[in-house]
Amino acid sequence: MNSIQQQLLNSRIAKQAVNGLQLKDKQQILGRIATLLRTNCNAILTQNQLDLEQMDVADPKYDRLKLTAERIESLAQGVEDISKLEDPTDKLLSTKRLENGLLVEKRTVALGVVGVIYESRPNVTIDVAALCIQSGNVCLLRGGSDAWYTNSYLVGILQGVLSEYGTDPNIIQLLPTVRDLIGSLLEAVGYVDIIIPRGSQGLIDFVRQHAKVPVIETGAGVCHTYVEASADLDKAARIVANAKISRPSVCNALDTILVDENIDKPFIQQLIPHFAAAKVEVFATDRLYNIFHEAKYPYVQHAEESDFGREFLDLKCSIKEVSGLDDALSHIADHSSKHSECIVSQDSVKIAKFMRSVDAAAVYSNASTRFTDGGEFGLGAEIGISTQKLHARGPFALEKLVTEKWFVTGDGQIR
Known part of the structure; x- marks a missing residue:
């Protein structure tokens, strides 16, 4: 592919589909994903081995890339844990009746389209997808070329389940790993609402320096x-x-x-x-x-x-x-x-x-x-560990995949 424009358009359309999912729909979808992770364990490991064969065992990223039956079971359990959490959207944060009769409410709403750029770790594919589905967000996944076989197979499972339940499979999309296309994601104003880099300090620095879309930093831990x-x-x-x-x-x-x-x-x-x-x-x-x-x-x-x-x-x-x-x-x-x-x-x-x-x-x-981990902190899973101070800090999980929206109800008031 020499462009991600169609995938950006698909993500904009998919926002309507994910917004229409009820909590019970999300729970059924996530439950089915967990089941298929378990039943397709051997196939996932086969694809993962294709990626591992292209990486030096001595590379520190090798362990991040590697999946095992135990790690796949942990992923499936994490998806089930996320499905049991409350929907973080449409929470009433404040309500006020003004003297002029206007009812002013503040509620939580999904961020919209979440772009995640990450390296080596195919578990991020499942964690991010599950969190975005449960929070009513669309996600664009840009994994590394070192995990292409594994990520492609996992996204195939995810999109298959979404189609099985009659919703738009483009709620979850895997972007090509062509390096020249990363700028298209970072500059996708009007299509992507937030970019989250997860990986090395070099990756995080590059995203922060070149992104026109708002960025939440996660990853590097000294x-x-x-x-x-x-x-x-x-x-x-x-x-x-x-x-x-x-x-x-x-x-x-x-x-x-x-x-x-x-x-x-x-x-x-x-x-x-x-x-x-x-x-x-x-x-x-x-x-x-x-x-x-x-x-x-x-x-x-x-x-x-x-x-x-x-x-x-x-x-x-x-x-x-x-x-x-x-x-x-x-x-x-x-x-x-x-x-x-x-x-x-x-x-x-x-x-x-x-x-x-x-x-x-x-x-x-x-x-x-x-x-320091979303699962260990009882958050189900995390997109990453945010080391900045605005919007999210620490394990960046379900409850932070939302923003605020004001709902104002009147009866003919004018100013």
């Missing part, structure tokens, strides 16, 4: 865990290990450990068994490098300044000693992407100061940053 001097070191080691190891390729995984200089050696001694089992590569300041080296930890290197503020997306992280809470807060302020930040401490005063002071979408005390 996440810190600060181990404060009073921390339970066994608990701290388990939290840090989970945040780094459980799924290193996602945006809520830990990137930098900050440890109080008064406890750095005993903490590292607690951490090493966890990291050694997973072969985590550590980029350490000189002082901490010596502690790892003395413990004969084989996967340690001297840190460069560029290793702080870096999103690793792999079994790698940086570590730095700090002189106390204020020093940790200063480092986070300089290097955070404002995604998720954590303190491990037993000092309630310092915890409270950290939670108030850190500027991030999600702040944690004594828990892994891996919980």
Whole structure:
């Protein structure tokens, strides 16, 4: 394809179809999608394997691209969870009867046409589609070429279900991955109501710089865990290990450990068994490098300044000693992407100061940053984690796929 103009026109027409769906219709559609994800599991994995064969296993995006039977079941369960949530549209936010008799109401309405640009992760295809259907939005999906086979098959399932239930299949559309066409989406004023980039910082920066359509940023996560001097070191080691190891390729995984200089050696001694089992590569300041080296930890290197503020997306992280809470807060302020930040401490005063002071979408005390997720927060699923402050912040899910509209009812009033 050398143009997406027809797909843009189709999306405008499809808005009427999705607006006509009742909650029970949406629930039936989503239930059918969940069923077909399960029954077509092997076929989905076959298509996914075609994509995986074109990517280096060592590429950090490989794990994001990879589907398994367990992950497909999780997708199906997520779709069912979304179907059980309330329709976020037509909620009465305020009502007022003016002195002139006008009834002025403010209600929630769907955003309209949502364009999502993302890399590698075919789960985004299902999550976004389900959220848009339930919230009465049309979605234009622009996945990466590295996931083309998987995304094409998944969108085929989605459009098949929409047709089966007698509605417009163009409620969900997959755009071509031709790089030159991305500008057509970013400039589609009058067709697309919002653009959401989900992926690398480079992708997000490109979309923000070139889009004429409003943008909500999601994705890049440079996440810190600060181990404060009073921390339970066994608990701290388990939290840090989970945040780094459980799924290193996602945006809520830990990137930098900050440890109080008064406890750095005993903490590292607690951490090493966890990291050694997973072969985590550590980029350490000189002082901490010596502690790892003395413990004969084989996967340690001297840190460069560029290793702080870096999103690793792999079994790698940086570590730095700090002189106390204020020093940790200063480092986070300089290097955070404002995604998720954590303190491990037993000092309630310092915890409270950290939670108030850190500027991030999600702040944690004594828990892994891996919980920053729409499903984990009880939102069903998410389009992404918004790191900006307007409209949505944190897990960008169903309740934020709406805007406001004023309904004014009169009986002949004139001004």
